[in-house]
Amino acid sequence: MEEPEEWNIIDVVSEKLDIRKNVVENLLRMVEKEECTVPFIARYRKEQTRGMEADKLRKFTETLQDLRDVQKKATSMMKNVEKQGKLDMQVKQSLKCAQTIDELNHVYAPYKGDKKHSLADRARALGLEEASKFLLEHPKEKINLRIWVRKGVEGRSTLSDVEKGVRHLICDFIAKHPSTLEQVRKIFQNHYMMLESKVSTVKLKSEADLSSKVSQQKQTSKDESDHKYQLYYNFRCQISKLKSYQVLAINRGEAQKQLTVKVLISDRIEDSFIHWYKLRWLRDVKHDKVRDILLPCIEDSYNRLIKPLVLRKARSDLTKSAHMASVEVFCRNLRKLLLTAPVRGKAVLGVDPGFKNGCKCAILSSTGNVILATDIFNLRQPLQERMGKLRQLYQNHKFEVVGIGNGTACRETEQFISTFIKHVGNPNLVYCIVNEDGASIYSVTKEAETEMPNLDPNLRSAVSIARRLQDPLVELVKIEPKHLGVGMYQHDIASNMLKAALNSVVVDCVTLVGVDLNVAGPSLLSHVAGLKAGQVKKILDWRKKNGKFINRQQLLEVPGIGAKTYEQCAGFMRISQKNVQDHENCIIVDDDSTDETIVGRKRKNKFTGKTRSEKKRRIVEHTPNLLDQTWIHPEAYEVTKK
Template identity: 35%
Template sequence: MDAHDKIISRLAEELAVRPPQVKATVELLDGGATVPFIARYRKEVTGGLDDIQLRALHERLAYLRELEERREAVLAAIDEQGKLTDALAASLRAAQTKQRLEDLYLPYKKKRRTKAQIAREAGLEPLADALLADSTLIPEAEADRYLRAAEGDIPAVEDAKAALDGAKQILMERFAEDPELVGQLRERLWREGELSSRVIAGKEQEGAKFSDYFEHDERLAKVPSHRALAMFRGRNEGVLALALRLPGEEEAPLHPAQVAIARHFDIFNGSGDQGRPADRWLAEVVRWTWRVKLYTHLETELMGRLRERAELEAIEVFAANLKDLLLAAPAGQKATLAIDPGLRTGCKVAVVDATGQFLEHATLYPHAPRNAWDASLSELARLVETHDVALVAVGNGTASRETDRLAGDLVKRFAGKRVLSKVMVSEAGASVYSASEYASRELPELDVTIRGAVSIARRLQDPLAELVKIEPKSIGVGQYQHDVSQLQLSRSLEAVIEDCVNAVGVDLNTASSALLSRVAGLNAALADNIVARRNAEGAFTSRRALLEVSRLGPKTFEQCAGFLRIMNGDNPLDASAVHPEAYPLVERIAQRSGRGLAGLIGDSATLRSLKPAEFADERFGVPTVSDILAELDKPGRDPRPEFKAAEFREGVETLKDLEPGMILEGSVTNVTHFGAFVDIGVHQDGLVHISALSDKFIEDPRTVVKAGDIVRVKVMSVDLARSRIGLTMRLDDQPDDRGDDQASDPPRRGRGNARGQGAGKAGRGGKAAEPASQMGALGAALLQAKKGR
């Protein structure tokens, strides 16, 4: 089986699908097809793999290809040295991970001239082998046989001590490069080890925000993402010292890892032998192997593994929240007035029409120090009447609740005269957009502050269309986004945006270049070319006209056409998700059903009476035909939910206004592994801990809530000093004397919660090392060596 077939087989096994599905998908990806296109329009080829499976396949494909490339490079490097045995080659070819591959390669990897190498050149390897094989030898007497004068670059071996030091270096390197030993120790440390966090003396006050981790021990493999990243940040800021420990290592007569090293090389086997002359020297070799060669290396490696896992989990949370936010319900095509609140500098107001085009702006001063409330209200009323405004969007920044009252008075003024609604809108990222190069090209005549108000208005009309203009990391739905791999984060978030945009579809004649660039197959340059063609020659009347766009060829057209919509165009199918390649099939369906194309679209009774299998052929199978019939029933349907907004309680505007027991309405802003954050209109999100999300036990908060949801919560606790709010969605819960437990970052060691969500030290396990009396002479020597540390 060649490398390609091995990769296909392994991907099929990991994804629990058939190898032909994987092979066909890899061929599509290698041919330049995008994930959204494959998921939507190539179901027969892939066997119906969805976008999540395809993303996972794509990512693993890259890893496995890198693994195979590295495997061939390692095999060639060892073979070049003349050291590639059949057994080693078999082990290398069987390696399932990059880590295992590197463990096997380590003894053969070219390195700087080490102390062990110098000792070998001095002829001391036979001494090391002899003492390792026979503990009854007297080390000093045996070493006297290897004394020698200096010769070239090789130093002299002047006495027995120098000879034994050289032999020790040889064995230390050999032990530390043994792939089986290293692998066993690594997995034992990961499985049983504990991450120990302690505050650095004198940093208690400076690092108060990390107080949960001043004295914290937790099983390494069980540390949740948010806690791991918090501790790593504390270490980076010089507040916390982190270390890796095995349970009971301080109390045990010997460090468990030293016992494992000795046993692995048959130095100590529990036979009870006494008084062997080489025991003490071998104990020193084992101790120094662990302390100097292995401990720091494995601690660094496992800390890296923990960080990598934590980053991946944090990125997954960020991506899930971003997806929910991007697919939030749009308020729709209605003229909108947006207010970006402010105090001294005033409130910036912008009005956009139903399609998001800027109409007019103003700056008002309803708040202190000017307090021009009535004048501001009159100006807002004028703008509403002039531009037939239906929606008022209020940014949720500074002075938002005061400004929300102003908007409320505006709505009351028009009560019974016109339908006017006010909505609080997150302005996270609006300032980033307003200062961006894209905003300066889109709204060149406007001040940066007014651009922010325009963005808030458009975000209410269509969150997806506006948020794609902002760097996703600035949208504010993730935790520790600056602590994770920026490359991995960007790649993941870009994939989410691509999937969301293509799931909804894009109006070819109104979309911005930023939105168009996210369509499958398109990029920023092609998006600009589409807009330029639209501006020069007017609206597109058919999808086929895309082929007239500069540098947009047949392959790109294939990828993007199905996701672009043309309303009221030459062909009614251009307004649907039906791909142009399937138009002949639709015409055949219309002809056989005795209906014209226009009459067939939306005719549910006729469409539901048709059997997909009757129209399937070699090119379009039953899954695609079923999708087409569903699309014809409701062409261009928007998968996003119906729009609704939270109503914040009047008079509850700051943390000081909150009282335990209050029941409030709010909007979920962020969902993490330990709970959900909810905006209740006091400029500080409250936390609903995972244990307070439901009356039932849940493992993933996203099974209950997602970003953008409107929820009712009860205030359980308020910590003014740390600006923390504890909330519950179990409205029968009663506030008690728990203080800020609910508002804190997840529970500290041993605290937990009533539903088993705590992360205490239960189940630490780990087998204690045997007492020294059962260890024989070498055990006693190791113990003596430990005491001499």
């Protein structure tokens, strides 16, 4: 039987994600060599990806990163084993053929140098590795294990001790052989396994203790709190048919010691693997004595080493796929929230409802940039008093829409606003409920303090609610996605994984809508694909110093923005022609070149007497470009004009 060769990353990615190999090659080049971002590839390199969407491109980058991590870790492990002087061809090939971190750890376990040694480690320390290698490499020859017996040496003093040590080494060797790992990947598939969950013995014992110690009322309360796990007290399902929410619920129940969970492998599959195992390692054996040693090794190797690896991998893959599905739900909900249609050109009254501290109000201008007025009214005040305060605000500022936060006292505030609108009698005055998740957190951030330094944090949340109505995307990018209340089980998912996925959705939404380069603040610019925090700061500093951008080409004059950054981010920038009509169309740039128009005069050096130019400056002409307000990339301007 031929031994499996080292895997190729193009083949593995193509198989895992069902992508053509030539497309994988194009993506590898763009992601790793050209350092293109996902939004840029999704929009401007469709011909090279066969129109792949951003979500699938992101799955590609995640899979690629996982496989690169495996390759990197395998190389590191080989170096460590080589330092120990134990790197032979079998170990090297096993590490190179591993496709997951679990497989790498399985192969590398004997070389970790842990204080807790395995049975094979102890046998190896006794010097029995030579005997096990001879037995495996010469299956047709008869072997006499008595020559390895050493009187007075614990573990080698009798023939049975030597045989036991040799068996442990053989078990370890065949369990970590590349052909074994390859066969494990082929045979043990999810549709051949079942997941079973039962009520845990810890819970049963605690319930028995509680029933004798606590009152009936407390016991009832306890039962209600655990009701959510009752569906899984006697649960059994094929792994391939499990829903992601079921996996997450079972994992949480197991972590809280409410459930005991097992993965069961089909007897037919186990028999099939053991049959292959025997055929692989016993086919050349000619002597009964050697067969008597190897046969128990095969069964022990499967039960003690292979089966636990398969079960761990099944649970790990199940949890990983459930987390990915959960993150997809988060991303889908967040995308819908960010791309909610804005209410433009209307003055808005934002109301953050509450009983204890009253209802905080803020009126914003039609552009959202100016806070016209703020006030607070209490729902416990007499109706006429509240009505008079709100009527005064309406008469002074003529707001057209009322946005009510959906928090505490939302329903009572809605009834009051509805009554107020009836009294006003203006059919164009309307109200709506706004999701206020994260508004209170944003109100105490440094960014909110910078934007509204003289405003109380309670009133800032009302401003945030009004702005969410006027332009949801611009306002919501200021808040961490995990605070927006767009999914479930967020505390069970790795925070780095969730944060990266949600931030990528924000980037997708920002790049889809586009960013006005002359209006956008730091929060919006920081989510433009291809821009880093330092570059965002330099863009803002440049804008503050030189005024508005006239065209996209001026981005290249910002310090820190090179050709590669410009290529990646320019297509997502917009320059509204309304904002640059009255702006000067030239800018003076410091330069050392001699082929431009130089502004300056000659002067003598007082030490050398030679004349030299003052600091040279060139006048660069800039004119607005109509294409700068579209999603067309600057690289396609010439084609577009033609």
